[in-house]
Amino acid sequence: MCRVLDDGEVTVQVGIIGAGNVGHALGLASVRAGHEVRISASQPSEAESVAQEVGAQPAGSNAESIQGADVVILAVPFEAVEEITSELGSALNGKVVIDVTNRFAPEQLDGPSNAERTQMLVPDARVVKAFNTIFAANQSEPSVDGVQLDGFVAGDDAAAKDTVISLVESMGFRAVDTGPLAMARALEGMGVLNISLNASKGWPWKSGWKLVGPTEPAQA
Numbered sequence: 001m002c003r004v005l006d007d008g009e010v011t012v013q014v015g016i017i018g019a020g021n022v023g024h025a026l027g028l029a030s031v032r033a034g035h036e037v038r039i040s041a042s043q044p045s046e047a048e049s050v051a052q053e054v055g056a057q058p059a060g061s062n063a064e065s066i067q068g069a070d071v072v073i074l075a076v077p078f079e080a081v082e083e084i085t086s087e088l089g090s091a092l093n094g095k096v097v098i099d100v101t102n103r104f105a106p107e108q109l110d111g112p113s114n115a116e117r118t119q120m121l122v123p124d125a126r127v128v129k130a131f132n133t134i135f136a137a138n139q140s141e142p143s144v145d146g147v148q149l150d151g152f153v154a155g156d157d158a159a160a161k162d163t164v165i166s167l168v169e170s171m172g173f174r175a176v177d178t179g180p181l182a183m184a185r186a187l188e189g190m191g192v193l194n195i196s197l198n199a200s201k202g203w204p205w206k207s208g209w210k211l212v213g214p215t216e217p218a219q220a
């Protein structure tokens, strides 16, 4: 549940499904930011060891992970999303659900984004795209070469997007609201580009996105 601390900081309860690279990194970043975090995985033993490493609570099942959560992070391959959303059913209704999933090749960028497809699978949840433009290696280290990375966010539900923007900022990123969920098509394109550059050029998977220049309205 959402809590306001003495210093005015707001913390939320985060349920993370998936205990791989992203589950680990966002678990660590969320715990460091003071949020209450529960992690589940296909194998409860995996969730236990990652939760212990990052200082989160392990959950014995995906349903347990999201119980009482303000924000649910689907830190799984997109191929697993359909099974997980069908397993959780109405338990996701009304929840802020973060789709972090990426595609891996330009040919996969046709049609609706993964995030829009996730929203179709859970029409009563509030799906927000975030974190897909940030490699796992940077998700718990928001600065690269002294530059604060941006966390690009897209979603149709304004309140849900605000919650995710606060979460992104609490982890040390500058959040950039890119507009409606359909903008996830562009964000997933950014993911494909960074992935293919690192894969094809042998880079060490640490490059990240930063929008430079003024980001406030121009003065008349």
Ligand SMILES: NC(=O)c1ccc[n+]([C@@H]2O[C@H](COP(=O)([O-])OP(=O)(O)OC[C@H]3O[C@@H](n4cnc5c(N)ncnc54)[C@H](OP(=O)(O)O)[C@@H]3O)[C@@H](O)[C@H]2O)c1
Pocket (backbone or CB within 6 Å): 017, 018, 019, 020, 021, 022, 023, 040, 041, 042, 043, 046, 062, 074, 075, 076, 077, 078, 080, 083, 084, 100, 101, 102, 103, 131, 132, 133, 134, 135, 136, 137
């Ligand atoms: N790696 C990155 O730098 C990065 C950055 C941004 C976004 N992403 C996206 O983030 C997602 C996760 O990437 P990753 O690198 O963390 O992958 P990963 O290391 O392979 O981890 C995926 C995790 O999902 C779990 N999982 C699969 N099916 C599940 C289910 N039904 N219930 C619960 N857990 C399940 C896996 O468990 P098992 O292994 O036991 O199946 C594993 O713990 C992907 O969609 C990826 O495109 C990745």
